[in-house]
Amino acid sequence: MGLKNMSIQSGATITVTAGTAMSFLDDGVTVPNGVHVTVPSTADYRVREHATFRFTPPKLLTDGTYTRDKKTVSFTVPQILASGKVVNNVVRIERELHPELSAANAVEFNKRAAQLLMDSDTDNFWAAGSLA
Numbered sequence: 001m002g003l004k005n006m007s008i009q010s011g012a013t014i015t016v017t018a019g020t021a022m023s024f025l026d027d028g029v030t031v032p033n034g035v036h037v038t039v040p041s042t043a044d045y046r047v048r049e050h051a052t053f054r055f056t057p058p059k060l061l062t063d064g065t066y067t068r069d070k071k072t073v074s075f076t077v078p079q080i081l082a083s084g085k086v087v088n089n090v091v092r093i094e095r096e097l098h099p100e101l102s103a104a105n106a107v108e109f110n111k112r113a114a115q116l117l118m119d120s121d122t123d124n125f126w127a128a129g130s131l132a
Contacts, residue, residue: 046078075093
């Protein structure tokens, strides 16, 4: 299947198994409303993986309603090309939720969204940009 008839799971359990842990540490880079972390075990600084997390809280408006919060993560994996040039491969995740959404519904929302990155129905989109 593809995007136009994709299917994702509601109420899914999503886990990561196997692999090797990549430990991130705060590297002291100043990020307004956020934190910047890096993988210090990657010896070559040019290709050291890093992530930036930002949070903008909801705001109370003059009419008594609230805006949505905004949480953004950017995960960067640098790569040295055959030419010697360093490029950054980046995935950005952005989520905006109204503060009245329950914590349980926010978790379910995250699980559904995670499937958009890894579900077989979206593989061709991520691999080749296919919109079919």
